[in-house]
Amino acid sequence: MGRAFVYVVLGGGVAAGYAALEFARRGGYSRGELCIISEEVAPYERPALSKGYLLPEDPSRLPKFHTCVGANDELLTTKWYKEQGIELVLGTRVISADVRRKTLLTATGETISYKTLIIATGARALKLEEFGISGSDAANICYLRNLEDADKLVNAMSSCSGGNAVVIGGGYIGMECAAALVTNKIKVTMVFPEKHCMGRLFTPKIAEFYEKYYAAKGVVFVKGTAVKSLEVSDGKVAAAILRDGRRLPADMVVVGIGARANTGLFDGQLAMERGGIKVNGRMQTSDAAVYAVGDVAAFPVALLGGDVRRFEHVDCARRTARRAIEAILEPSGGAAEEGKAFGYLPYFYSRVFALSWQFYGDNAGEAVHFGDFSPPVAGGKPKFGACWVSGGRVAGAFIEGGSPEENEAMASAVRSRAAIADLAAELGSRGLGFADEESRRKGVRRGALAAGDRPTYARHATVGVAAAVSIAAFAYWYGWMAPYVVKRDF
Numbered sequence: 001m002g003r004a005f006v007y008v009v010l011g012g013g014v015a016a017g018y019a020a021l022e023f024a025r026r027g028g029y030s031r032g033e034l035c036i037i038s039e040e041v042a043p044y045e046r047p048a049l050s051k052g053y054l055l056p057e058d059p060s061r062l063p064k065f066h067t068c069v070g071a072n073d074e075l076l077t078t079k080w081y082k083e084q085g086i087e088l089v090l091g092t093r094v095i096s097a098d099v100r101r102k103t104l105l106t107a108t109g110e111t112i113s114y115k116t117l118i119i120a121t122g123a124r125a126l127k128l129e130e131f132g133i134s135g136s137d138a139a140n141i142c143y144l145r146n147l148e149d150a151d152k153l154v155n156a157m158s159s160c161s162g163g164n165a166v167v168i169g170g171g172y173i174g175m176e177c178a179a180a181l182v183t184n185k186i187k188v189t190m191v192f193p194e195k196h197c198m199g200r201l202f203t204p205k206i207a208e209f210y211e212k213y214y215a216a217k218g219v220v221f222v223k224g225t226a227v228k229s230l231e232v233s234d235g236k237v238a239a240a241i242l243r244d245g246r247r248l249p250a251d252m253v254v255v256g257i258g259a260r261a262n263t264g265l266f267d268g269q270l271a272m273e274r275g276g277i278k279v280n281g282r283m284q285t286s287d288a289a290v291y292a293v294g295d296v297a298a299f300p301v302a303l304l305g306g307d308v309r310r311f312e313h314v315d316c317a318r319r320t321a322r323r324a325i326e327a328i329l330e331p332s333g334g335a336a337e338e339g340k341a342f343g344y345l346p347y348f349y350s351r352v353f354a355l356s357w358q359f360y361g362d363n364a365g366e367a368v369h370f371g372d373f374s375p376p377v378a379g380g381k382p383k384f385g386a387c388w389v390s391g392g393r394v395a396g397a398f399i400e401g402g403s404p405e406e407n408e409a410m411a412s413a414v415r416s417r418a419a420i421a422d423l424a425a426e427l428g429s430r431g432l433g434f435a436d437e438e439s440r441r442k443g444v445r446r447g448a449l450a451a452g453d454r455p456t457y458a459r460h461a462t463v464g465v466a467a468a469v470s471i472a473a474f475a476y477w478y479g480w481m482a483p484y485v486v487k488r489d490f
Contacts, residue, residue: 001110002103002111004113005034005087008112008116009118010118010119011037011294012040013317014314016321019325021068022325022326034087038092039091039093040146042076044147045067046146048060051351052065054183056157059154062147098269099117101113102117118325120317135237140252140253141253142253153254161184163251164248164252168191169256174197175197176350188218190219191227192223192226193225194223195224197221205373209400226242226243228241237250261295261312262295270285271286273308273310274308274309278299279298283324283342291324301344301346303417313348316346346362347359354381361395361397361414363396365388368388370386371384383400385399395417
């Protein structure tokens with residue numbers, strides 16, 4: 001038993017949905033030639049799971065957050081796929097892949113063959129057992145990677161109001177889930193071995209602000225240690241035991257200790273790098289008929305000098321998916337572009353409580369902080385950030401509370417690798433407001449969007465961004481309509 005397709009997208013997450021939309025817009029396939037294989041439902045926006053899905057009032061539910069609404073685009077329901085002639089193979093797990101024969105074998109014994117494969121298998125949550133701690137099967141242990149996980153977390157919260165939750169991990173999932181728990185009136189203790197939260201991205205100064213903000217909401221931070229074991233009673237965790245001997249009572253536990261790319265089907269068949277599948281700037285793997293996108297893809301980044309990176313974030317999933325389909329359907333440019341790095345601006349964001357931050361580029365070099373890091377007064381919103389300066393140029397930028405124009409300005413400064421002689425004094429005293437004020441006072445030049453980028457934000461203001469400063473003076477930065485536009489996500 002088997003089926004054959006020209007194009008097969010393996011995976012049902014964000015990247016798969018955006019790949020489908022790009023296929024539909026560009027054409028190049030006939031009805032019945034393209035299929036998506038997903039272990040879950042039709043592709044959806046995974047950021048919704050740690051945000052709107054966990055709200056106690058008016059929570060987001062499907063079909064409201066199927067792709068590609070996260071980019072203010074079409075809502076791709078099962079009806080849409082049918083109308084576009086794209087076959088959905090849902091609730092189906094692929095148990096093996098043969099790249100040489102161009103076949104996939106499902107758990108039901110069906111063989112699906114392809115001419116071109118797009119791997120969008122994403123990543124899986126790391127389990128406690130991988131760190132020598134048993135208990136993941138307990139009824140009140142929660143992870144967050146898919147709809148099933150989110151439903152379990154929602155059910156656990158509904159029976160835990162006023163109770164105690166232990167969050168293991170101080171990264172993205174830990175911080176966003178902790179905020180959701182507090183919103184659901186649950187007392188939260190966060191445990192992680194690092195010196196501060198979001199250790200891979202935040203500077204100590206930035207982390208201090210968020211930790212104080214969370215503490216004001218009632219969150220307790222236990223840093224510099226880890227959970228050693230779980231005390232389980234009647235199939236539920238009753239407490240988390242720390243390495244230093246402390247016992248933390250728990251009515252529920254949320255685990256956010258990282259993720260691992262789902263590459264197992266292709267081990268020994270495709271080249272691997274940085275824990276993912278190595279691809280070129282066209283998202284093409286070591287096998288010319290196979291492409292990889294999203295969390296699983298390790299690709300050369302032009303902005304980082306061609307350094308190969310792998311990003312586990314929704315923006316990367318969207319953009320690599322579009323890039324792969326463009327490359328597949330426009331093969332004439334393949335030879336010339338094969339060795340080129342992808343012109344991608346690394347981008348991360350988060351929204352918790354009344355906070356909203358954006359990060360662009362690479363946090364390499366020396367961090368220069370700016371803005372007001374003091375706790376906001378009642379009803380007020382903070383505005384601060386940092387620029388990372390490496391080799392005399394802006395390598396990365398972080399901003400909390402920025403306006404759309406300011407966010408775009410920071411993105412543009414990173415994308416242009418603005419030359420910096422001494423940015424610390426000006427940003428420290430005047431911050432983003434100065435850059436915007438200067439560019440408006442002296443005038444800015446308009447420019448076109450980068451080829452292939454389509455604006456999705458409601459207002460596309462021309463923004464001024466710094467290009468160079470001297471030790472004594474802060475020269476105004478030339479401006480353009482930013483080729484990277486802030487998108488709406490859940």
